[in-house]
Amino acid sequence: MRAIIAVLLAASASPWQVAQVVHSPGDDVFADVAVTADGTVWSAGHRYANGRRQGFVQSLKGKARKTLPGRLPELSAVAATTSRVWAFGPNRAYAWNGRAWTSWSLGTFHATDAETVSARDVWAVGGNTSRRWTGSSWKRHPVPGAAQAVDAGGGQVWAAGSGVFHWSGKAWRKVKLPAIPLPTEDATATFIDVAVVSARNVWAVGGVSWEGADAEGDDVTFSRPLAMHWNGSRWRMTLGTTQGQPYTEAEPDGKGGVWIAQGGWNPQLWQVRGTSWASTPLPRPTGYDASLAAVARRPGTSQVWGAGFTAPVGDPDDPGANATLWRVS
Numbered sequence: 001m002r003a004i005i006a007v008l009l010a011a012s013a014s015p016w017q018v019a020q021v022v023h024s025p026g027d028d029v030f031a032d033v034a035v036t037a038d039g040t041v042w043s044a045g046h047r048y049a050n051g052r053r054q055g056f057v058q059s060l061k062g063k064a065r066k067t068l069p070g071r072l073p074e075l076s077a078v079a080a081t082t083s084r085v086w087a088f089g090p091n092r093a094y095a096w097n098g099r100a101w102t103s104w105s106l107g108t109f110h111a112t113d114a115e116t117v118s119a120r121d122v123w124a125v126g127g128n129t130s131r132r133w134t135g136s137s138w139k140r141h142p143v144p145g146a147a148q149a150v151d152a153g154g155g156q157v158w159a160a161g162s163g164v165f166h167w168s169g170k171a172w173r174k175v176k177l178p179a180i181p182l183p184t185e186d187a188t189a190t191f192i193d194v195a196v197v198s199a200r201n202v203w204a205v206g207g208v209s210w211e212g213a214d215a216e217g218d219d220v221t222f223s224r225p226l227a228m229h230w231n232g233s234r235w236r237m238t239l240g241t242t243q244g245q246p247y248t249e250a251e252p253d254g255k256g257g258v259w260i261a262q263g264g265w266n267p268q269l270w271q272v273r274g275t276s277w278a279s280t281p282l283p284r285p286t287g288y289d290a291s292l293a294a295v296a297r298r299p300g301t302s303q304v305w306g307a308g309f310t311a312p313v314g315d316p317d318d319p320g321a322n323a324t325l326w327r328v329s
Helices: none
Strands: 004-006 016-024 026-036 041-049 053-059 064-067 077-080 083-088 092-096 101-105 113-118 121-133 138-153 154-161 166-167 172-174 190-199 202-215 217-228 235-239 247-252 258-262 270-275 278-281 288-297 302-314 322-328
Touching: 004 247, 016 302, 026 083, 026 113, 041 077, 041 092, 041 302, 053 083, 077 121, 077 302, 092 121, 113 138, 121 154, 121 202, 138 166, 154 202, 190 217, 202 247, 202 258, 217 258, 247 288
Parallel strands: 026 077, 026 288, 026 322, 077 113, 138 190, 190 247
Antiparallel strands: 004 016, 016 322, 026 041, 026 302, 041 053, 053 064, 077 083, 083 092, 092 101, 113 121, 121 138, 138 154, 154 166, 154 190, 166 172, 190 202, 202 217, 217 235, 247 258, 258 270, 270 278, 288 302, 302 322
């Protein structure tokens, strides 16, 4: 096996730590992560093998790491239970039962996120549609807007993208939110992730972006981070300062609050409890930048995992990108 795993324990003021870095001859990138109740961490993405770009799925339990066999396309999302892991590529879903892969056609569909409610209830979303596994087949459910993230908790399923959407049990409905102040007519508000802490505690995060001119008259894209919090009776909006990076990830912290990532490249992490926001950087090996693609919590615990990649400082397209996992408890 050519890949070498390095566990990094570099000193850092952050409660997060680099848990694993995959070193191999070409690019390795984790696009998504899922964690099951038994502590198995499943991550999926793509890598280069024999000069070809292909998908791969890795499991990590304790110090035992395994890359699943099989030829898969580049993967964009992963979801898992203790008995089955789901991976999603262009127009298809793949399920690993511990011995072999089975695949299903999803029609014309690109999954941007996936979530397991139970072994017989799995969701994937992408654009104006979603797919739901019923235990025997995949069913299509339209979304009244563009969805790019999905999460479940407290017996409820929520999605987010061009708006915030709630599954009624029969269909998706768009949720009415407080009016978001937009600086220009062409400004757009987009939600990038959603986190369901409980039925009465839901977060949707993203940003507001618009085109304008800087002090020198050059065309630039301005942005402000945006978060919406549902407390069971009303939504509370948090809108950050201009030129702040959008919030890109949100995940329950297992203590009643959430972890929120701001920016995908060398992101800042926020632990939010009530109205208190405490920031910490995402650690990375010396001489490397970090890209965080996804976060997931181990059910029933405060252990949260992040997945993405690290690359030599200053070059996000460097062919030496290494798939990376982070952990906080």
